[in-house]
Amino acid sequence: MIDPAGAVPPLDISGETLLWQGRPNCSPSLHPRPPASVIFFDILLIALLAGPGLWAMWNFDPGALWLKLLILAFLFALLLSGLNGIGGYALTRAWIRRYTRYFLTNKQAVIYIDAPLLPVRIESHPITALTPLILDDRPPGSVWFATHTHRFGDEISRTVIGTTPYGFDRIPDAREVYKRMRSLQTEAS
Template sequence: MSDTSHQDQTGWEGILDPDETIIWQGRPDGGFHLTPGMPFTIIFALFFSGFALFWMIMAARAGGLFWTFGLIHFGVGLALLFGTTMGPSFVRRRTWYTLTNQRAFIAKNLPIAGRSLKSYPITSDMAITLTEGRKQSIYFASKRDRHDDSTEDRKIGFEQISDAREVLKLIRAIQKDKS
């Protein structure tokens, strides 16, 4: 998964610059990981879908098809529950990371969104963050997501990798060469 010697360059024609070489490739851990805000979202989703189910049962006892109006709420509750718990793992299992001597690449292949390949140039002044945990993550970029009445900065990087310290050393070496 993390052979830092001569990586296979097959399939990278037209993507890599002529003097660019792959020095590391890896994938995130696809397992389930509980994040700090996840329990609250799970409890809310269970309550929301549970109440919708209760409402549908009570409305069905009255007869007619009025109970079907609860289906949308029940579906939203289930989508929130499964999206929160299974969504991040699902995305990580369809993600690939590549580090070259010039850029970091994140590739994804998701069913509805399709394939994407994003690159992040490695510069000498790039801020890099290593987060500790069962699996470590290296963050090297961020994206500002705008919502209706708020903004949120989302960190971008190689998440949930087993050899993060080695990859961090490689990135630091690239930064040193660029300075």
């Protein structure tokens, strides 16, 4: 599944052999999904503010059309904010996956993201005997080999709020890639 010559972006893989390259499935997915607390908060925010807002809008004097339009605009912005918190994560990740390519060489796994409006991001992860490999076999499968730590706070008091698995996400031939990465690990040890 290696593209013809010239299709590989400029990567620093001199002295390495390109074993596999692929692209993720671009359909929206809630895996890994945002925390349930975020979804619950957004639904609660919509319910608590939209109900009284609609009641107040219809019970104002009919002559105050500008006030009704202002309240309606505020409720619309609130609804969009809540829907973004619930489903925007899945749509944003799908959009980024559309511009993502994965490469596996005999020494490293490379994730190349070239999405419009974002800087080009090339992440390289060496494949050693100590690299934790996790196969997520749900279709389409994923091979996780790193984690991203999410932190909250300023530069002095940064609190860890969680980690997310990271790697070749939503690829159709995940089991084959996992076997190749395992064989690289046995060769490295």
